[in-house]
Amino acid sequence: MAGGPGSGKGTQCEKIVEKYGYTHLSSGDLLRAEVASGSERGKQLQAIMQKGELVPLDTVLDMIKDAMIAKADVSKGYLIDGYPREVKQGEEFEKKIGAPALLLYIDAKAETMVQRLMKRGQTSGRSDDNEETIKKRLDLYYKATEPVIAYYETRGIVRKINSELPVDEVFAIVVKAIDELK
Numbered sequence: 001m002a003g004g005p006g007s008g009k010g011t012q013c014e015k016i017v018e019k020y021g022y023t024h025l026s027s028g029d030l031l032r033a034e035v036a037s038g039s040e041r042g043k044q045l046q047a048i049m050q051k052g053e054l055v056p057l058d059t060v061l062d063m064i065k066d067a068m069i070a071k072a073d074v075s076k077g078y079l080i081d082g083y084p085r086e087v088k089q090g091e092e093f094e095k096k097i098g099a100p101a102l103l104l105y106i107d108a109k110a111e112t113m114v115q116r117l118m119k120r121g122q123t124s125g126r127s128d129d130n131e132e133t134i135k136k137r138l139d140l141y142y143k144a145t146e147p148v149i150a151y152y153e154t155r156g157i158v159r160k161i162n163s164e165l166p167v168d169e170v171f172a173i174v175v176k177a178i179d180e181l182k
């Protein structure tokens with residue numbers, strides 16, 4: 001699953017997990033868990049995320065891979081949220097893990113994403129949900145992450161989802177895209 005910060009990825013993932021029982025892996029959540037553990041690596045990650053930058057590729061990919069392996073026996077499938085963030089991450093994922101079956105592209109306007117993040121920032125406790133970091137995250141999204149979508153478009157696995165709609169309407173489109181796969 002791809003989409004800008006605040007586009008609604010986490011919200012839709014939660015609903016997908018509820019309906020399909022897939023294993024949800026959010027690269028952001030994995031990284032935040034590492035930060036919360038207070039480890040040395042967590043401290044380095046915190047500094048990078050606070051600036052709205054991308055953490056080193058190998059760190060994220062190893063975390064995702066470990067989490068996938070941990071669930072391999074019981075998983076009905078994996079839902080990966082917020083990764084790849086740049087084309088290089090996508091290429092490495094294919095090499096180390098495999099090719100994804102579907103890319104859900106959760107699409108909202110920049111203005112909408114900023115509004116949602118500012119609102120989320122009132123309660124999320126996320127140190128990157130502030131105006132300055134949000135702006136950097138959006139810039140980075142347009143620069144680094146949008147090309148990822150073009151990369152997967154050439155393989156015909158991208159389904160673009162209009163995330164300007166209310167949550168349940170967005171989810172109805174998501175369900176259609178997933179069910180078409182089966």
Ligand SMILES: Nc1ncnc2c1ncn2[C@H]1C[C@H](O)[C@@H](COP(=O)(O)OP(=O)(O)O)O1
Nearest residue numbers: 005006007008009010011116120165166167
């Ligand atoms: N379709 C929608 N309509 C209105 N608000 C939405 C929405 N989808 C998500 N939101 C809200 C929930 C959150 O407070 C905020 C960001 O959503 P999120 O799921 O945390 O985004 P992401 O994981 O892509 O950063 O926007």
Ligand SMILES: [Mg+2]
Nearest residue numbers: 009010026028
């Ligand atoms: Mg999220």
